[in-house]
Amino acid sequence: MRERRWETTTPLTFSQVLAVGERLAALGLKPAVPAQDVICYVEEWTVSAPDEFDQLDPWATEDVTLVHVREGWRGDFFLLAGAYHTVFQRYQDVGTYCSVSHPWRIRESLRRHEPRSMFWLGFRHAHSFLRIRLQTTEVITPGETRADSDRAEWLDERRAAFLDAITILELPIETLIEKEQVILRPADPATPFFCSWPDAFGPCQFEYNTTDSYEFLVPASKLAATFAQEPAGVRTYLTGFSEEALTDFAAIEPGARFAYRCSVHCPLDELLEVLEAIQPEGRLYATLCEFQTQAVLPEGDDASAIIGIVGLNGQFQIEARLNRAPLKEEAMGPWLERLIGYPVTYAPLPAFV
Known part of the structure; x- marks a missing residue:
């Protein structure tokens, strides 16, 4: 969502972060306390070799993914994806996952959706998939009504953007508008097909699966070609592979930056140590407190809120994430500043990392 x-x-210092937790507790909320175990999400941890992941050995980890990052890439997507697919076939097993992301460009000029979108061509043990994601110019979450006056435009654009990708990929997917929502539906109901990442107008992402691991290599290359005039940020995600496999993947078109992402289980008061282990580029996120906003804002609409901790290069920030705004837009910043005790700015997360 x-x-x-x-x-x-x-x-902020880590002591200031803990003080925010104390501030929330004084309001009757239940933030994590220093000795409490939390799940910390790590991303963009740049390493020179896969075995550097051992730096996180003091803690339990899961969902470990090595990302090959190529910025300003101008290569042949078919050859790159095909090379990863070849190595994947040698090491594939239950639990292994490989996907390659590449931007694509919506051909029609739209107001509510960014022209730069993203797709993933992925390979799992028993199937391959194409995942298509759109980025909007503004985040209107499910249940928010502030864009209702422009709903028809949002819906028409969303449908047109998806239809552009579907047409290029030649996928048998129907697009329609029902009950003021964009609906995507495969022609064959038995097709494994998933819509996700919804906003107020329907999904912003769909995933189409096939048992033929070669089926999407050529169609995906056609979609990548819509971005051919610009250098592309390309990422490959590798999960569940042995060090031997990761070494073979690393030999594909050398020059990629290696970055890990994973979940780390640790006490809250060890977040600073985790951050030190992933310096300087690694970023971490952890939840400090979850609550319903009416617990502290009875006059507003109810929303689910998370006050989180963000760490980067030895320093911290506090983030606030909500499934909808419980107050009018102009009141949100001041209310959050009173709640947290520090100035805030609106900062949606990037859509494609």
Whole structure:
């Protein structure tokens, strides 16, 4: 689900972060306490070799993914994806996952959706998939009504954007509008097909699966070609592979930056140690407190809120993520600043990392 997100504007020490938790507790909320186990999400941890992941050995980890990052890439997507697919076939097993992301460009000029979108061509043990994601110019979450006057335009654009990708890929997917929502439906109801990442107008992402691991290599290359005039940010995600396999993947078109993402289980008061282990580029996220906003804002609409901790390069920020805004837009920043105790700015997360 799309989220509304704000973050503090100045760096904080870890002691100041813990003090925010105490502030929330004084309001009757139940934030995590220093000795409490939390799940910390790590991303963009740049390493020179896969075995550097051992730096996180003091803690339990899961969902470990090594990402090959190529910025400003101008290569042949078919050859790159095909090379990853070849290595994947040698090491595929239950639990292994490989996907390659590449931007694509919506050909029609739209107001509510960014022209730069993203797709993933992925390979799992028993199937391959294409995942298509759109990015909107503004986040309107499910249940928010502030864009209702422009709903028809949002719906028409959303349908047109998806139809553009579906046409290029030649996928048997129907697009329609029902009950003021965009609906996507495969021609064959038995097709494994998933819509996700919804906002107020329907899904912003769909995933189409097939048992033929070669089926989408050529169609995906056609979609990548819509971005051919610009350098592309391309990422490959590798999950569940041995070090031997990761070494073979690393030999594909050398020059990629290696970055890990994973979940780390640790006590809250060890977040600083985790951050030190993933410096300087690694970023971490952890939840400090979850609550319903009417617990502290009875006059507003009810929303689900998370006050989280963000760490980067030895410093911290506080983030606030909500499934909808419980107050009018102009009141959200001041209310969150009173709640957290620090200035905040509206800061949606990037759509494609």
